[in-house]
Structures are given as structure tokens and as C-alpha cells.
Amino acid sequence: MTYTSAEPGSAHPGPAPQPTDSRVRRVRAALVVLFPEAPDHEAPDHGTSQPEPGHAEAARSGGRRALYIAIQVAAVCIGTVVLLLRIPRIPAWDSLYAEDQGVYLFDALAHPWHLLVPYGGYEELMPRFVGQLISYLPLVDVAVPFAVVAAGIAALCALFIYHALDGWVRSPWLRALAGTALILLPLAPIEPADSMVGAPWYALTALFFALLWRPKSWAGMTAAALVAFAAASSEILVVVYAPLVLLRVIALPRWREHAVTAGWLAGLLVQVAMVADSYALHTQRVTRLASPIRSLGFYFHNVALRAFGWRVSVRLVEIVGLNGAALIVCVILVAVFGLALVTGSRQVRVFVAVALIMGFLQTVFAATLVRYVSGQHYSASFEDGARYSVMPIMAMTAAAMVAVGAGLRRQAIAGGGDRIPLVRRSPWALTAAAALVCVLALGWLSDFRYVTQRTSWGHWKPVAERMLTACKDSPTGEITTWTWGGRITIPCSQLRR
Numbered sequence: 001m002t003y004t005s006a007e008p009g010s011a012h013p014g015p016a017p018q019p020t021d022s023r024v025r026r027v028r029a030a031l032v033v034l035f036p037e038a039p040d041h042e043a044p045d046h047g048t049s050q051p052e053p054g055h056a057e058a059a060r061s062g063g064r065r066a067l068y069i070a071i072q073v074a075a076v077c078i079g080t081v082v083l084l085l086r087i088p089r090i091p092a093w094d095s096l097y098a099e100d101q102g103v104y105l106f107d108a109l110a111h112p113w114h115l116l117v118p119y120g121g122y123e124e125l126m127p128r129f130v131g132q133l134i135s136y137l138p139l140v141d142v143a144v145p146f147a148v149v150a151a152g153i154a155a156l157c158a159l160f161i162y163h164a165l166d167g168w169v170r171s172p173w174l175r176a177l178a179g180t181a182l183i184l185l186p187l188a189p190i191e192p193a194d195s196m197v198g199a200p201w202y203a204l205t206a207l208f209f210a211l212l213w214r215p216k217s218w219a220g221m222t223a224a225a226l227v228a229f230a231a232a233s234s235e236i237l238v239v240v241y242a243p244l245v246l247l248r249v250i251a252l253p254r255w256r257e258h259a260v261t262a263g264w265l266a267g268l269l270v271q272v273a274m275v276a277d278s279y280a281l282h283t284q285r286v287t288r289l290a291s292p293i294r295s296l297g298f299y300f301h302n303v304a305l306r307a308f309g310w311r312v313s314v315r316l317v318e319i320v321g322l323n324g325a326a327l328i329v330c331v332i333l334v335a336v337f338g339l340a341l342v343t344g345s346r347q348v349r350v351f352v353a354v355a356l357i358m359g360f361l362q363t364v365f366a367a368t369l370v371r372y373v374s375g376q377h378y379s380a381s382f383e384d385g386a387r388y389s390v391m392p393i394m395a396m397t398a399a400a401m402v403a404v405g406a407g408l409r410r411q412a413i414a415g416g417g418d419r420i421p422l423v424r425r426s427p428w429a430l431t432a433a434a435a436l437v438c439v440l441a442l443g444w445l446s447d448f449r450y451v452t453q454r455t456s457w458g459h460w461k462p463v464a465e466r467m468l469t470a471c472k473d474s475p476t477g478e479i480t481t482w483t484w485g486g487r488i489t490i491p492c493s494q495l496r497r
Contacts, residue, residue, distance in 0.1 A: 031251035033350050034244075036167035037214050072159055079155030079183045083193050084147060088449045092147040092194035096460045099124075099197040100146050102484040104131030109494040116274060119485075121285030123274035125233035125267075126153075126203070127196040138496050139468060143460035147194045154192075154199065157206040158182040160227060163220065164209035165398065168351055169405040181397045181440060186309040186447035189454070190386040198387055200234035205391040207231040208358060209398070210260045211244045212351075214252070221256070225263035232267020236275065239268070240362045244354075290368050298367035299360060300326045303389045304333060307396055309443025311450065314380055333396070340403035348406045355399040359392030382453040397440070404432045471495055 084092055096105065103119055108131045111117075115128045134145045158179035165175045182205065185192075192198030210224040232238040245261055252258070278284045290298075305313045305326045316325040340352050366388045470479045471492035480489045 028251050028253070031247055033347060034247060034354065035212060035214050035251055035257075036347060038166035038216065039170065075179075076152065076155045076159055079158055079179075080148065080151040082183055083151040083154055083188070086189050086193055086449055087454065088189075088451055089455045090457075090459060092151070093144045094459050094461070095454070095457050096143050096146060096463075097195040097197065097454055097457055099127070099484060100131070100150075100195050101457070101460075101463075102482065104128055104196055105135060105142060105146075106481065106483045106488050106490065108132040108135035109490045110488050112494070116270070118274040118278040118281075118283065121275060121278045121283065122236035123233060123270050124200065124235070125270060126200060126230045127234060130196055130199075135494070136496065140461050140464040140497075142464070146196055150196045150199045151194050154202040155183065157202040157227070160206045160223060161209050161394075161398075163215075164206070164213035164224075165401075167214060168212070168347070168398075168402045170409050171405050174401050174405045174408075177437070177440070178394075178398055178401050180444075182394055184440075184444040184448065185390060185393065186311075186443040187306055187383070187386045187389050187393070189447070189450060190310070190381075190383055190452045191454075192387045192390055200231060201387045201390045203227055203231035204235050204237060205394050207238065207241065207260075207264070208244075208355075208391060208395060211241060211248060211264075212354075213260070214257060215259075221259035224260040228260045228263030229267040232264050233270045234267075236271050237362060237366055238264065238271075240358070240365050244358065286369050290370075292368075295364045295367040298385070298388075299363045299392075300330060302383060302385060303359070303363050303392045305329050306383075306389055307333060307393055308439060309447050311446045312442060337396075337399065340399070344403050345406055345410075348403050351402045352399040355395035359395040363388055363392050379453075381451055400436055404436050407432055468495060468497060 086092075099119075104124075104127045107114065107117065107128070112135070113132060115125060115132065116123060117128070130146075130149055134142050134149075137145065161182060162172075162175045162179040165178055169175050169178070182202065192201050206227045210227050213220070213224060215221050215224055241264065245264055248261060249258070275284070301322060305317075305322075307329060313325060313329070316328065319325070320328065337352055337356065341349050344352065367385070370385065467479060467481065467490075471477075474492060477492050478489050479492060479495075480487055482488075
């Protein structure tokens, strides 16, 4: 029998009920480890009085801030250039790849500012918006801004990841390494790099880190909200992040912690409307689902196998076969992350587990919905669904960096300092850091540039010139050309010379 209160005068009152808010606090305390606060290096010591900064000190502080911003701008520019250089033979700025040409540009020319239109069963707002803006430029020149903007978006996502990891990795060098990993991702030249059709996958990857970040400034919160909205309004797979969003809502009750949540929800509202529209028009993408075996096979063959690099994995397949190569790589990954889970701190274990689980769920979910990619068709120059590997491989990379960063910090504190120097490490920490850099460099160097099927799209300028010539000879003032949805009619008045 449960007693809710004692009667007046009773000598044996019933037990007091457990306050609901205390249980909620315990749950939040358990979940908040998922969302660590970044250290505030500039916070004053409240135990002593702090003098007001003088003009000279304020000027120096402003100068350091300006230098810090300049370094970040330079990093984004360098990252953009590096990504543009990764496509050989026909440069990315001289070719329009896949939907960049057949959907985002041609739809913008034929139906200006019709941005909320489902393609493939869902909305792709960010690529359509960029395509619409670029459509006002001379037709022969549009390939350049498509490639530059797409590469710039990826570079901005890399910078975002650098900041979003500050609660997990104290070392700025390791966080910079994580951003570099996105720029030098081995699979990037196959599909996602330098194309607006690939840009949402970089935003989707940045969103994973955004959901684990607790920015302190309004600039950080705004950036997190923009990343969330850009990803959610351009890629339906953001629904797999729903568990993380829910955990964030439970663990962090203050409104200021949910700029990223608001961005995710706003983008998802756009998606829901467009998905419903695609079903109403009978143009939905999902007709048949892949079997669980094929979806699992896609994860092990197209994600885990590629974790150490594209060319390394292709060579390994040539030696031991597809399943043998996947088994070898998976054994190595299990050993590495198993060690991190056993020896790491609670925070390390949480990040490694969440990163691996979310990467696995996203891949299997995508392969199940997009049935054709789970057939594991690939050659030495192409792999179906390479874009689906961006987030899970980056999640693995970040998990390794969180584990190594925690080890470095633990050794630094044991050595008597709270800061992390570049030298004076324990043998274990130094070996782990060196091994991580060497493994990453293996894929970065061997896969920086390699020929893919993207070259089959050819140069853009001859295509644009043929379209302009056809307009000169058109008696109707219109031309009809191909698009990924069939044929499309474009008014010649929309084609600028």
C-alpha cells in the first residue's frame, strides 16, 4: 500500500513521496555529460579582485580578437582552395556535376524562385537557393561559383567543427586536425567535394557536432542554428538525429541552449511539407526498402572499409577480396575503439559510443531507404552512395581525436600543468597522437587527388555555348533540354551572355 500523506495525529506517517523534480534533476545530471561546456579561459578568478582593463590592455585584447578572426577567415579560404584542387583533369570550376546542372541550375532558369519543390521525394533548399542566385550570372561562367560556393560551404563546416569540439577536445591543434579531416576526407573527390549536391552532406556532418555543442556566444548559437536549418531543409536524413535532439531537450532546459534545436525543427517542417507533397504527386522516392542484410553490408563495405582511405581499401580488396578486406579493417576499428571504451574516461566513452552509433544509424537508414546504393556496386573510380560515408567516417575520426585528446590532457595534468604543450608527453600519449596523425595522413596523401567518374561530365563552357546558340535559332524564344526529371523548357530570356 502506498501512503501519500499522514492523517493528523497519526503516530506512523507514511513515507514522503519522492519529488518528481529531483528525479528529473538526476536524469538531467546523467545526460548532461553528452553536452559538456567549453572551458572559459578568459573567466576571471572570483576569489581575487580584478582591476579594470586599461586602454592599452583593451587595445591588445581587440588586436588579438582581430588576429583570431583573420586566422579563421584565412583558414576557410585555404580550405576552399584545397578542396577545389582535389578534382583532377577537368577542374571542378570548369564542370557542372550531376544535379548542379540538371536540377538546381536548369530548374532555376525555367522556374525562377520556385525553391520549395521536392526532388527525389524531399526538399533540397540550400542547393536550390544557391542555384537560383547563380542563375543570374552569365551562363558560360556559372560553373565557377557553383564549385567555389560548394567548397566554401565545406570549409565553413570544417571551421564549425573546430569550434563545436571545444567541449570535448581542449587542444586547439587536435580540433584543427578534425577540421582538416573534413577537407581532406579520402572519399570526397568521388562525389561530395566541390558540388552543391554534396554540400548538404557536409552540413549534415556539422549538424552532428552542433547537437553536442553548447556555444556561449550569440555568434556560436546563430551559427549552430544556421547549420541545423541548412542541413534539415536540404536533407531528409536529419530525422536520424531526433534521439540526440530529444536528449538535448531533456538535459538542457534553458531556452538559450536550443538555437540548434530550433534550426533543426524549422528545417524539418520544410521537409515534412515537401515529403507530403511528393506523395500527393506520386513522386516519392521510397517505393521499396532494402533488406537489413544489404543495408548492413553497405555499412561494412562502403563505410567501415573506407575508414583508412579509398586507395588503401581498393588495394586491400584486390588482395583479400571485399569481405576479407572489410573484416580486416573492422577488426582494427574494433580494437581501437574498444581500447578507448575500456581505458577512456566517462566523457570519452560517451562520445565514442554516440559517434559510432549515430554514424551506423545514419548509414543503415540511408541505405535502407535508397535501395539502389546498397547493391555495393563500385569501381576504382566510383562508388554508389559515397556521400553517405561523410558523416560516419568523420564521426569515427572525431571519436579517435577525443580519446587521444583526453589522454594528452590527462598526462599534462599529471605533469603539473593544465595547459597542453606540444612536447613533454608520456610515451603512451605521444605514441597515440603520432599513430593518429600517421593513419590520417595515409589517406590524406594517397587520396588527395585521383580520377573519378566526375570527369565524364566534361567541360561546362561548350554546353553553355550550345544552349546560347540554340536560343539564337529558336523561333519560340525557348529551348528544351534534358533534366534529371526528364525534359525541361527554358525561356531564352533567362539565359544571360
